[in-house]
Amino acid sequence: MRKFDPWPVFFRREWNRTWPFIVGFAVTGALITKFSLGLTEEDAKNSKFVQRHKKL
Incomplete structure (x- = not known):
């Protein structure tokens, strides 16, 4: 059985929250x-x- 990898879920959620800041x-x-x-x-x-x- 494969272990659950939380990184794709984390990055998808964070991208949805921060894309306006990154684009701006x-x-x-x-x-x-x-x-x-x-x-x-x-x-x-x-x-x-x-x-x-x-400055001289």
Whole structure:
């Protein structure tokens, strides 16, 4: 007789509970990556935030 393996049941239940968080995290990460890679050196030079936090 095979032993019962609880892992498939556990992962199915946890996936049903956490998929919105995982998808939201992926979408947010993709948007942040897209916008941050779109910045240029000229944008950084004109940024008040970069100028204020620039380390000399």
